[in-house]
Amino acid sequence: MEPFAFSRATDAAKAISAAARSSTAQQGAEVRFVAGGTTLLDLMKLNVERPTQVIDINHLPLADVERTPDGGLKIGALVRNSDLAHHPLVQRDYAVLSQALLSGASGQLRNMATTGGNLLQRTRCVYFRDTNMPCNKREPGTGCSAIDGFSRTLAILGTSEHCIATNPSDMNVALTALEATVVIRGTGGERRVPIGEFFLLPGDTPQRETVMMPGDLITHVILPPPHPGARSHYLKLRDRASYEFALSSAAVVIAVQSGKITHARVAMGGVGTKPWRSPEAEQALQGQPPNEHTFATAAAAALNNAKPQSENGFKVELAKRCLTHALSTVAA
Numbered sequence: 001m002e003p004f005a006f007s008r009a010t011d012a013a014k015a016i017s018a019a020a021r022s023s024t025a026q027q028g029a030e031v032r033f034v035a036g037g038t039t040l041l042d043l044m045k046l047n048v049e050r051p052t053q054v055i056d057i058n059h060l061p062l063a064d065v066e067r068t069p070d071g072g073l074k075i076g077a078l079v080r081n082s083d084l085a086h087h088p089l090v091q092r093d094y095a096v097l098s099q100a101l102l103s104g105a106s107g108q109l110r111n112m113a114t115t116g117g118n119l120l121q122r123t124r125c126v127y128f129r130d131t132n133m134p135c136n137k138r139e140p141g142t143g144c145s146a147i148d149g150f151s152r153t154l155a156i157l158g159t160s161e162h163c164i165a166t167n168p169s170d171m172n173v174a175l176t177a178l179e180a181t182v183v184i185r186g187t188g189g190e191r192r193v194p195i196g197e198f199f200l201l202p203g204d205t206p207q208r209e210t211v212m213m214p215g216d217l218i219t220h221v222i223l224p225p226p227h228p229g230a231r232s233h234y235l236k237l238r239d240r241a242s243y244e245f246a247l248s249s250a251a252v253v254i255a256v257q258s259g260k261i262t263h264a265r266v267a268m269g270g271v272g273t274k275p276w277r278s279p280e281a282e283q284a285l286q287g288q289p290p291n292e293h294t295f296a297t298a299a300a301a302a303l304n305n306a307k308p309q310s311e312n313g314f315k316v317e318l319a320k321r322c323l324t325h326a327l328s329t330v331a332a
C-alpha cells in the first residue's frame with residue numbers, strides 16, 4: 001500500500017494537487033490549506049493573507065497519536081494542541097512538549113490549533129501584520145520597518161539585514177529540543193525532514209520560512225523514543241502570565257549519570273528567527289556536573305552570538321537567566 005495509506009487518501013491527493021497549482025505554506029500563495037484557522041483566518045481578516053481558494057483539511061484522518069515500533073511517537077498533523085498536551089504518553093515521556101503547548105495562547109485557541117498549523121504559524125512582528133508598513137517578509141523588497149522601529153519583542157539570534165522577526169511558537173521550541181521529524185506529503189511523494197532543517201533563516205529571503213514546497217501537506221510529526229533516564233522542562237518568560245508570546249523561553253532535555261550530564265538538548269524561543277537549537281550550550285553541558293556554574297557557562301555560550309537591536313538588548317540577559325533556570329529546574 002502507498003505510504004499515504006489513509007481511508008480518504010483520494011481526498012488528500014485531490015487536496016494536494018489542487019494546492020500544488022499555486023500553493024505553498026508561505027506568504028502570497030493563492031491556494032491554502034486551513035486546519036484550526038487560528039493563524040490563517042486572523043491574517044485574512046487583516047488582509048495580510050489573500051488566498052483565492054482555501055482547502056479545509058479537517059476531514060483527513062490525521063488526528064491520532066500513536067506509538068512507533070521503536071518506542072517513539074507519531075503525531076497526526078490535525079491533532080489539536082489541547083489533545084496533544086494532555087495525551088498520557090506525551091505527559092509521561094515528553095513533558096517538555098506538554099508544558100510548551102500548555103503555555104501557548106488560551107484554552108479555546110489550543111482546542112482549535114493543530115500540530116501542523118502550529119508548525120507553520122507566522123511571526124507576530126507588528127509590521128508584518130500591518131499592510132500600511134513596509135515588510136520584506138510580507139512584500140519582498142519593500143524593506144524592514146522593525147530594524148529601526150519597534151524591535152522589543154523581536155529576535156537577537158539568526159537575524160539578517162532584511163528581517164529580525166521571531167518564530168513565535170512554543171511547540172516548535174520543544175519539538176526542536178526533542179529532535180522531531182516532520183513528515184511531508186507532496187506531489188513527489190513523502191519526505192521526512194528533521195526539524196533542525198525544516199525552518200530557514202531569513203537571510204535575503206525572509207518570505208521563505210520553511211522548506212515547504214507548493215502542494216506540500218504536513219501529515220505527521222515523529223518524535224524519537226525518549227532518551228533513557230532523561231528529564232525535560234519548558235520555561236516561558238513573557239509580559240503577562242497567559243495569552244502572550246514568549247520574550248524568551250527554553251526547552252531542555254537532560255540526563256545525568258554518576259554526577260555528570262550524559263545527554264543534553266537545548267532549544268530557545270522568543271530570541272531566534274527560527275526555533276533556536278544551541279549546540280554551543282549542549283557542548284558546554286556534556287560531561288559536566290549539573291550545577292549553577294555549568295548552567296551559567298552553557299547559557300553564556302548559547303547567547304555568545306546574539307545581535308540585539310536598539311530595543312531588545314535586555315533579551316540577552318533574560319535568555320541567559322531563562323535557560324539557567326530551566327536547567328536548574330530539570331536537574332533539581
Ligand SMILES: Cc1cc2nc3c(=O)[nH]c(=O)nc-3n(C[C@H](O)[C@H](O)[C@H](O)COP(=O)(O)OP(=O)(O)OC[C@H]3O[C@@H](n4cnc5c(N)ncnc54)[C@H](O)[C@@H]3O)c2cc1C
Nearest residue numbers: 035036037038039040104105113114116117118169170218
Ligand atoms: C490570540 C492568539 C494568541 C496566541 N498565543 C500563542 C502562544 O502564546 N504561543 C504559541 O505557540 N502560539 C500562539 N498562538 C498561535 C497559535 O498557536 C496558532 O495560531 C495555531 O497553532 C495555528 O494552528 P491552526 O491549526 O489554527 O493553523 P491554521 O491557521 O489553520 O494554519 C496555519 C498555517 O499552516 C498551514 N497549514 C495548516 N495545517 C497544515 C498542514 N497539515 N499541512 C500544510 N499546511 C498546513 C495553513 O495553510 C496556514 O498557512 C496564538 C494565536 C492567537 C490567535
Ligand code: SF4
Nearest residue numbers: 125135136144163164
Ligand atoms: S522584522 Fe521581518 S516581519 Fe518584521 S518588518 Fe522586518 S521584515 Fe517584516
